[in-house]
Amino acid sequence: MTMTTEEAQWFAATFETLVANVGKAVLGKSRVIQLVLTAMLAEGHVLLEDAPGTGKTMLAKALAATVQGTNQRIQFTPDLLPSDVTGVSIYDQDSHRFEFHKGPIFASIVLADEINRASPKTQSALLEVMEESRITVDGVGHAVGRPFMVIATQNPIEQAGTYRLPEAQLDRFLIKTSIGYPDLASAELILASSASRNPAAALTPMITTDAVAAMADLATTVHTDSSVLRYTAELAQETRNSSDARLGVSVRGALAMIRSAKVWAAAQGRPYVTPDDIKDLAPSVWTHRIVLDPEAEFAGMTAEKVLSRVMGSVAAPQTRRPAA
Numbered sequence: 001m002t003m004t005t006e007e008a009q010w011f012a013a014t015f016e017t018l019v020a021n022v023g024k025a026v027l028g029k030s031r032v033i034q035l036v037l038t039a040m041l042a043e044g045h046v047l048l049e050d051a052p053g054t055g056k057t058m059l060a061k062a063l064a065a066t067v068q069g070t071n072q073r074i075q076f077t078p079d080l081l082p083s084d085v086t087g088v089s090i091y092d093q094d095s096h097r098f099e100f101h102k103g104p105i106f107a108s109i110v111l112a113d114e115i116n117r118a119s120p121k122t123q124s125a126l127l128e129v130m131e132e133s134r135i136t137v138d139g140v141g142h143a144v145g146r147p148f149m150v151i152a153t154q155n156p157i158e159q160a161g162t163y164r165l166p167e168a169q170l171d172r173f174l175i176k177t178s179i180g181y182p183d184l185a186s187a188e189l190i191l192a193s194s195a196s197r198n199p200a201a202a203l204t205p206m207i208t209t210d211a212v213a214a215m216a217d218l219a220t221t222v223h224t225d226s227s228v229l230r231y232t233a234e235l236a237q238e239t240r241n242s243s244d245a246r247l248g249v250s251v252r253g254a255l256a257m258i259r260s261a262k263v264w265a266a267a268q269g270r271p272y273v274t275p276d277d278i279k280d281l282a283p284s285v286w287t288h289r290i291v292l293d294p295e296a297e298f299a300g301m302t303a304e305k306v307l308s309r310v311m312g313s314v315a316a317p318q319t320r321r322p323a324a
Contacts, residue, residue, distance in 0.1 A: 001221055002221055002222075002223050002271065003218060003219075003221040003222050003223070003266065003271040004271060005271055007218060007221075007271065008222075008265075008266050008269050008270055008271040009269050011215065011218060011219070011266040011267065011269075012266065012267055012268060012269035014207065014215065015034075015037065015041075015266070015267040016267075017206050017207075018037055018066055018067070018206055018207065019033050019034055019037060021062075021066045021203055021204070021206045022037075022059070022062045022063055022066050022203075024062075024199065024202075024203060025058055025059075025061070025062035025065075025199040025200045025202075025203060026055050026058055026059050026062055026179075027182060027186040027189050027190055028182045028183055028185070028186030028189075029055070029059075029179055029180075029182070029186075032059070032177055032178075032179050032180075033059070034267070035175050035177050035284055036059065036063065036151065036175070036177075037063070037267075038175070038260055038263045038264055038267065038281075039149060039174045039175045039260070040063070040067075040147055040149045040212070040216075041212070041215055041216050041219050041263045042174060042216070042219065042256075042259040042260050042262070042263045043133075043146075043147070043148075043149075043216050043259075044149070044173070044174025044175065044256060044259065044260070045130050045149055045150040045151070045152070045172060045173050045174055045175075046149065046150070046151045046152070046173065046174065046175050046176070046177065047115075047152050047153075047154065047165075047170070047173040047175070047176040047177075047288065048151065048152070048153045048154075048176075048177060048178060048179060049153070049154050049155075049176065049178055050153060050178050050179050050180065051155070052155075054179045054180060054181060055179050055182075056111065056113070056151070056153045056179060057073060057111055057113070058199065058200055059151065059179065060073070060109050060110075060111040060151050061109075061198070061200035061201075062199070062200040062203055063109055063151075064107075064108055064109040064200075065200050065201070065203040065205060066203055066205060066206050066207070067108065067147065067205070067206070067207055067208070067209055067212050068205035068207065068208050068209055069107070069108025069109060069147065069209050069212075070107040070108045070109070071107055071108065071109040071110070071111065072104035072105070072106075072107040072109075072110050072111070073104075073110075073111040073113055074104050074105075074110065074111065074112050074113065075113050075114065076112060076113060076114050076115050076116075076117050076118035076122065076123075077114075077117055077118065078117060078118065078119060080118045080119075080122050081122060082121060082122050082124075082125035083103070084103065084122075085103050085104065085105050085122065085125045085126065086103045086105055086125055086129070086135045086137060087100060087101050087102045087103035087105070087106070087135070087137060087142075088100075088101055088103070088137070089101070089137055089138050098138065100137060100138075100140065100142065102142070105126075105129055105135065105144060106142075106144050106145075107144075107148075108145075108147055108148060108149070108209060109149055109151060110148075110149070110150045110151070111151050111152075111153070112126065112150055112151070112152040112153070113153050114153060114154065114155055115152040115153065115154050115165070116154040116155060116163050116164065116165055117155070117163070118163070119163065120163055120166065123163070123165065123166075123169055124169070126150065126152075126169070126172075127168065127169065127172060129144060129148075129150075130150055130172040130173075131172060133145075133146070133148050145209075146209070146212070146213040146216070147209055147212045147213060147216065152173070167247060167291055170288050170289065171250055171252055171253060171289055173288065174256050174259070174260060174285065175260065175284045175285055176284060176287065176288035177284050218266070219259075219262050219263045219266050220259075220262065221271075222262035222263075222265050222266050222270075222271055222272060222273060223271060223272040223273070224258060224261070224262065224272070224273045225272070225273070225317075225320050226320075227317035227319070227320055228261075228273050228274070228275060228278065228317065229258070230317070231275055231278060231314065231316060231317050232254055232257055232258060232261075232278055233254060234314050235249070235278070235282070235310055235311065235314050236248065236249040236250075236251075236253060236254040236257075236286075238310040238313060238314055239286070239289075239290055239306065239307065239310050242306050242309070242310065243293070243296075244292060244293055244296035244301045244305075244306050245290050245291065245292060245293060245296075245303075245306055246291045246292060246293045246294075247289075247290065247291035248289075248290060249286050249289050249290065250289060253285070253286060253289045256285055257278060257281065257282070257285050257286065258273075260281050260285050261273045261277040261278055261281060264277050264280065264281055265277050275316035275317055276316075278316075279311060279316070282307060282311060283304065283307065286307055287303045287304055287307055288303070290303040290306055290307060291303075292306070
């Protein structure tokens, strides 16, 4: 079943309402809010690389308040254990059995703050839950529910005391972006509202978590022509063929692009994906999946430059491909 024009228009109107509501707490960052909501409705996760104090926690709280969900913040530190994230089974002497005590990962929106300050062992505790929305403790699976999204933050890698996220972990993030500092007008508004320490608490829920899950299901019905699928596959392949890249966009990365593009198209009131959707999302969905060759990186090459070169070398389709 393919999304209808009427459903696409409803989706776009609801999406705009959600963006506007979150924007009451996170001022001047509509593009970032749109990307984060896209990740949520594509049932993916977000990596924010930002300096402290740019509004990352506020974004997570505002998003959870808007969708009537729960939120948890986990401060990642070098001594954080995997069980501190997922939860642990504790023996109950009265019932003579182990009972599972849920960790902070069981929330609609989980802010994994400064994820690159934790050890690789603790970072890897997130792999299963980010991929399958469930965790396994002592051989027993526990679902985290829907919606579920991890918003992880990391300090710039040159800061002391950090661990670089492994490629397998980076590939689990649907989108990587940055909030950044506000513009002058937004900064003035933030200062004017300094009496309110938690603007997200004043937000009115715009939608239920069940409705968010329904929107996510609806987004999967957006039509993607085979020519757009071929274009996406060609772009991903070219990143892998680049002499400047040691690792290009994986198959998981290509699938992430299609999932994101479907939500992005519906958010603009279209029941179909266009090549422009792929171009618009590529920097956020793919840049963090490209691992540079050390010599190319030393020579000043960046993942952004590799992706830009690839986007310029692969022609976007102008017409639909005929059915096979």
